[in-house]
Structure formats: C-alpha cells, structure tokens
Amino acid sequence: MVGADRTGTSCVRVRVPSKVNLFLSVRGRRPDGYHELVTVMQTVSIHDTVSARLDGSASAAHPAARRFMDLAFTQEAGPEVPPGGDNLAVRAARQLMGLVGVGTAQRDGEAMVPVTRLHLTKRIPVAAGMAGGSADAAAALLALNELWGTELDRNELRDVAAELGADVPFCVTGGTALATGTGTAIAQVLCRGRYHWVVGISEQPLSTPAVYRAFDEVGTPGEAEPDAVLQALRTGDAEALGAALHNDLEVAAFSLRPELRDARDAFLDAGALGAVVSGSGPTVVALAASAQHAVEVRERMQGVFDRSEVALSPAGGPELALG
Ligand SMILES: C[C@@](CO)(OP(=O)(O)O)[C@H](O)COP(=O)(O)OP(=O)(O)OC[C@H]1O[C@@H](n2ccc(N)nc2=O)[C@H](O)[C@@H]1O
Ligand SMILES: Nc1ncnc2c1ncn2[C@@H]1O[C@H](COP(=O)(O)OP(=O)(O)O)[C@@H](O)[C@H]1O
Numbered sequence: 622m623v624g625a626d627r628t629g630t631s632c633v634r635v636r637v638p639s640k641v642n643l644f645l646s647v648r649g650r651r652p653d654g655y656h657e658l659v660t661v662m663q664t665v666s667i668h669d670t671v672s673a674r675l676d677g678s679a680s681a682a683h684p685a686a687r688r689f690m691d692l693a694f695t696q697e698a699g700p701e702v703p704p705g706g707d708n709l710a711v712r713a714a715r716q717l718m719g720l721v722g723v724g725t726a727q728r729d730g731e732a733m734v735p736v737t738r739l740h741l742t743k744r745i746p747v748a749a750g751m752a753g754g755s756a757d758a759a760a761a762l763l764a765l766n767e768l769w770g771t772e773l774d775r776n777e778l779r780d781v782a783a784e785l786g787a788d789v790p791f792c793v794t795g796g797t798a799l800a801t802g803t804g805t806a807i808a809q810v811l812c813r814g815r816y817h818w819v820v821g822i823s824e825q826p827l828s829t830p831a832v833y834r835a836f837d838e839v840g841t842p843g844e845a846e847p848d849a850v851l852q853a854l855r856t857g858d859a860e861a862l863g864a865a866l867h868n869d870l871e872v873a874a875f876s877l878r879p880e881l882r883d884a885r886d887a888f889l890d891a892g893a894l895g896a897v898v899s900g901s902g903p904t905v906v907a908l909a910a911s912a913q914h915a916v917e918v919r920e921r922m923q924g925v926f927d928r929s930e931v932a933l934s935p936a937g938g939p940e941l942a943l944g
Contacts, residue, residue: 632944633767634672635760638664638795638936639751640788641818641899641906643862644850647869649842655787655803656833661810661847661854662752662788664795664936665818665906669745669753671710671760673768674944676736689724691736698743701826710741713758713785717765717773720781737768748826750900752788756939759792763939779807788900795938797854799847814857816908816934817915819893821884821926823903827874832901836873843869863894863908874902881905884925891921 640662648657694711696704705711714737718724739761745753759782766773773781775793782789787804797812849865852858875882881898885905888896892914893907905926909915915931922929 631768632672632674633764634670634942634944635764635939636668636670636942637756637760637792637939639667639669639745639753639756640791640795641665641751641820641904641934642868642897643854643866644845644847645868645870645900646843646845646847647836647840648844650837651803654833656836657802658800658804659845659847660800660804661797661850662791662800663797663812663816663934664938665751665820665932665934666936667745667751667820667930667932668936669757669760670742671757671764672740672742673761673764674738674740675768676738689734690718691734692718693736693738694741695738696741696743698741699747701747702741702743708741709754709758709785709789710739710761713761713781713789714739714765716781716785717762717769717771721769721771737765739764746822746904748828749822749904750827750829750898750902751820751904752792752900755786755788756792758782758785758789760939762789762793763941767941767943779805793939795936797935799851810851810854812854812857812935814859816859816862817910817912818932818934819888819907819909819915819919819922820930820932821888821905821907821922822928822930823878823881824927825878825903827877827901827903829901831877832870832873835876836870838873839876840869840872845869859908859910860894866895866897866908868897868899870901871898874898878903887922887925888918891918893918 644661779790853861888907896907
C-alpha cells in the first residue's frame with residue numbers, strides 16, 4: 622500500500638465542507654451501542670481548512686523510509702475544540718502513521734526526525750450535527766496521504782476513516798450519498814441542481830452520544846424510506862426536497878432542547894420549503910427556493926438562533942491544493 626519515495630510536495634492544503642442530513646432513519650440499536658441508520662448526507666458550503674507541511678526534506682520524511690516522525694498541531698478554533706491528541710485531525714494523522722508503521726518521536730537514532738506540521742482553521746460550527754470534526758479527520762487523511770506519498774486510494778482511505786468515526790468516510794468523498802450501517806457504508810447518489818439553505822446555529826453544543834441515548838429513551842426505531850428525498854434530488858426539485866426532509870433524531874434533540882422545535886417551526890412560518898435538525902443537532906437547516914429567498918428567510922429569523930448563515934449544497938468534496 623505504501624508507495625515508493627516519490628513525494629516532492631512540501632505543503633498540502635485541504636478545504637473541506639460540512640454536511641447536512643437530508644434524511645435520517647434510525648433502524649435500531651446494536652449490542653455495541655451504535656445505531657443502524659439509513660441516511661442521506663450532502664455537503665454544504667461551510668468549510669474548514671487543514672494544512673500539512675513538512676519541515677526539512679520532503680523525501681526524507683516518507684513514512685516508508687522512517688521509523689519515527691514528529692507531529693506538531695496548531696489551530697485557529699474556539700476553546701471547545703481539543704488542541705492536542707484528542708483532536709480528530711491529530712487522531713487521523715496518528716492512525717495513518719500507525720498504518721504505515723511510523724511512530725511519533727523527537728529523535729530517530731542519531732538523525733533528526735522530520736516534523737509534520739498540521740494546522741486547522743475552523744469555520745464549521747462545533748458539536749453542531751455538521752460533521753466538523755469528521756471533516757477535519759478526512760482532510761488530515763487526504764493531506765497526509767499526499768504529503769507523505771503513502772498512496773492509499775479512496776477506498777483504503779475510507780477504511781481508515783471508518784475507524785475514526787461514523788461520519789468520516791462520507792467526508793473523505795463528500796457530494797451526496799446514501800449511508801447505511803452505522804453510517805460508514807456509502808453509495809453516491811445522483812443530485813441535480815443546487816440548493817439554497819439557511820443554517821440556524823446554536824452556540825450551545827449538543828453531544829452526539831447524548832442525543833443517541835435520548836433517542837433510546839424517547840424515540841422509536843423507524844422504517845421510513847429515503848425514496849422521496851432521492852427522487853427530489855434526481856429531478857432537482859427543491860420544493861419536493863423541502864417536503865421530504867426527515868430526521869428520526871429530531872425527537873431526541875427536541876427532548877434535550879425543546880426550543881429547537883420552535884425554531885424549526887419558525888423557519889416554516891418564515892416561508893422555508895422545509896426545515897429539519899441536521900444529524901444530532903442542534904443546527905437546524907431550512908431549504909429556500911433561491912439565493913434571494915434564503916436571504917429573506919434568514920432576515921425573518923432574526924433573533925431565533927445565536928447566529929445563522931446562508932449556504933449552498935452540494936458543496937463537492939475535499940479540495941486539495943499543493944504548495
Ligand atoms: C448523528 C450523525 C448523523 O450523520 O452525525 P452528527 O450529528 O454527529 O454530525 C452521525 O450518526 C454521528 O456520526 P459521528 O459523530 O461520526 O459518530 P462517532 O464519532 O462514530 O460516534 C459518536 C457516538 O455516537 C453514537 N453513534 C454514532 C453513530 C451511530 N450510527 N450510532 C451511534 O449510536 C455512539 O454513541 C458513538 O459513541
Ligand atoms: N477537529 C475537531 N473539530 C471539532 N470538534 C472536534 C474536533 N476534534 C475533536 N472534536 C470533538 O468532537 C466533538 C464533536 O464535534 P463535531 O464533529 O463538530 O460535531 P458533530 O459530531 O455534531 O458533527 C466536539 O465536542 C469536540 O470535543
């Protein structure tokens with residue numbers, strides 16, 4: 622899997638989009654506590670950026686040629702984002718190093734150990750149901766695969782990604798996908814048109830495990846099918862998509878944050894084509910008929926959320942730029 626010592630790249634920047642769940646059905650709870658899902662995910666145009674840079678000779682840092690490498694991580698992010706080894710971007714880097722047999726250390730015998738510097742610029746709301754941490758993990762995998770010349774293909778990267786979190790495999794590819802299992806089995810689906818969203822953001826985060834626990838108490842595993850969402854996407858019909866938005870986790874998010882139900886309903890009163898909690902929340906997304914309509918709906922929602930943004934979907938996948 623590890624390619625020859627070929628990389629001449631010394632810096633890679635990956636701009637990675639967030640996601641919304643257009644449809645999410647919880648089918649049941651597995652013995653390990655994870656839940657079986659059927660979900661349709663789509664990238665939206667709120668992005669993080671992860672850059673990776675090598676100090677010293679790029680070729681000397683090829684993992685196949687090294688037993689040790691040092692990893693330095695910095696970020697422009699709020700205090701709620703872990704600054705060290707718990708950050709999903711760092712966990713992704715360590716996972717990739719482990720896979721190619723490279724340890725983290727300051728020195729490798731007599732020689733100085735090469736340093737890989739990872740930097741995260743955070744724009745995606747945190748613990749918001751928009752897969753921000755997963756997006757950063759995916760971006761780190763893609764950046765380091767390029768920087769180190771490890772040459773894992775997308776399928777191999779998705780396998781590594783699945784070990785980091787249920788949403789990470791989707792974030793490696795982006796676009797629009799139907800995900801099953803725990804969310805890691807991904808099939809791209811056809812999507813025509815572009816969709817205009819108002820993204821309602823709450824500063825107070827919601828923890829994904831807490832929302833799944835609440836679902837076990839107040840929710841019922843469902844049998845809803847994503848057909849109406851998939852058909853709307855195939856035909857590029859925003860009105861049909863708005864009507865078909867669905868999320869079984871909403872009831873759990875509402876039980877923890879009753880005001881989110883009011884916020885969703887306020888979006889509908891403000892003329893949105895549809896509105897739904899994204900993933901485990903607390904972000905509520907509303908579909909508009911056009912860019913202008915999104916601006917109008919957002920204006921009518923003044924004061925409902927801590928803040929809001931307009932955004933476009935689908936937002937493609939992670940974009941790599943080499944330096
Ligand atoms: C709800 C969703 C919908 O896309 O997204 P977010 O709201 O987090 O963005 C996902 O299922 C979240 O995926 P992700 O946040 O990557 O989950 P992980 O890190 O793997 O798991 C965090 C915790 O969520 C619960 N979990 C996650 C996925 C799943 N299918 N069943 C679960 O029960 C488990 O308690 C797990 O310990
Ligand atoms: N790079 C990262 N960005 C955001 N959160 C991160 C990151 N790495 C680790 N985390 C942790 O993951 C938790 C979930 O964050 P996030 O992925 O943004 O939300 P969600 O699971 O709702 O999509 C946060 O509370 C934070 O402690």
